Amino acid sequence: MFDPQHDFVDPLLDWHERNGRHDLPWREPDRTPFEVLLAEILLQRTTAEAVAGAYRPFAARYPTPETVAAAPTEEIEALVAPLGLVKRAAYLRRCAQQILARPSGDVPREYPELVGLHGVGEYTARSVLIHVTGLGIAAVDTNVRRLLSRFFDVTPDRDRIAVLADALAPPTRSADFQHAMLDFAAEVCTAGSPACSSCPLRGPCASAEE
Ligand code: SF4
Structure with missing residues (x-):
């Protein structure tokens, strides 16, 4: 049975720990x-x-x-x-x-x-x-909207995606989740050529291409 936490949030955070842009200076703590x-x-x-x-x-x-x-x-x-x-x-x-x-x-x-x-x-x-x-919310830009719209097969309506993103954001890891969505959308679920064949979210994704 589909579980957004298990099927989307957790694997996205795992991917980000291994592949995220941890070198960006504005993501440094303090x-x-x-x-x-x-x-x-x-x-x-x-x-x-x-x-x-x-x-x-x-x-x-x-x-x-x-x-x-x-x-x-x-x-x-x-x-x-x-x-x-x-x-x-x-x-x-x-x-x-x-x-x-x-x-x-x-x-x-x-x-x-x-x-x-x-x-x-x-x-x-x-x-x-x-x-x-550390508020448990999300910020939705064009890239995040594309990722969520594809994965959950919902229309990329700004308000609808914003509600969905807020519901997904882990209360204690909203910054990690935000970085993960941004990096994943920029590097894997890209606008022009999503890397579906090697995507770690491929199984439960509603828009995975052959
Ligand atoms: S399977 Fe494809 S469409 Fe789905 S999240 Fe991954 S890259 Fe995006």
Whole structure:
């Protein structure tokens, strides 16, 4: 009998332990909430490969909202330019200013406040909550939506997939699960040529190709 935990979550986490991108600098433990937010904004519509080289120098130069808010926009633009989306420089400054205007002066820990920050949408807010608070939810991007839609044979409707992803997210390992879905969708269940013949989820997958 099909069991989402046994047939999807557990093998996905096993695959990730052996094959996941454990070298990505923003996945290192002990990052501050601001460093988490910084990484998520840099990753918007940008590949992990592109951000991997830029993240460390960026986070070293702007480790706090104070340092971002104090920097000229042009200076931040020069650092984000290689990633494209130069307008993120202005987002980041306004976002840092909003954070500093909060009583705590720190990144919010609640969803409504996070999505109120400039440049922070649903995916970014959810990912920040997963990594900062360990909340047992998921963040769904195009790749995660494709993976879940294929495996569970459901229409790739944004809201429906989001509910499914939240239900699957292990309460104590939501960050691992998030990384596993992202890496697996990027490396195995790819958009153009899913590696069904060697996929560890092939047995229970509703869309496995011959
Ligand atoms: S069997 Fe194919 S479609 Fe199913 S999860 Fe694996 S790669 Fe994706």
